[in-house]
Amino acid sequence: VPAGAGGGGGGGALAPAQPRTVLSPADDPNANIPQLQLDTARRIRSLLPRHRDLLPYAQERNWIPLLLSWLNLHDRPAVQVEALLALTNIAEMCASRQGELGGYGLGGMGGGMGGMGGTG
Structure with missing residues (x-):
């Protein structure tokens, strides 16, 4: 039995695996991580302002x-820029939400930082 061919197994349709020296980008599961990060950051950036x-x-x-x-x-x-823009949108949404609530948590009627209950 040749090395790597696997021994003894009944003449199935599977050919023995051939070792690869170099993975093509299409075969490498990590090859598209940068593009996936970029696409994800762009989607988050575009979705959040429209779907608060x-x-x-x-x-x-x-x-x-x-x-x-x-x-x-x-x-x-490019991923950094999209992530920064998404975070900027999130910060803007949080600030506008704070304004809609009448400024609670910004030293207003909440009593302390955050204005979330407690005895202050």
């Missing part, structure tokens, strides 16, 4: 820390 109800979901699913981590991808400036 996704903001709590984005917060629950930790999209903000993910986008923040993408700012450190110095070899992917």
Whole structure:
């Protein structure tokens, strides 16, 4: 039995696996990570302003820390820009939400930072 051909198995339709020396980009599961990051950041950036109800979901699913981590991808400036724009949109949405609530949590009637209950 030749090395790597696998021994003894009844004449099935599977050919023995041939070792590859170089993966083509289409075969490498990590090859499209930069493009996936770019597409994801663009979608987040474009979706959130149009669908403001996704903001709590984005917060629950930790999209903000993910986008923040993408700012450190110095070899992917397009991903950095899209992540920064998405984070800017999120910050703007949070600020406008704060304004809609009458400024609570900004030293208003809430009593303390955040204005979330408590005895202050």
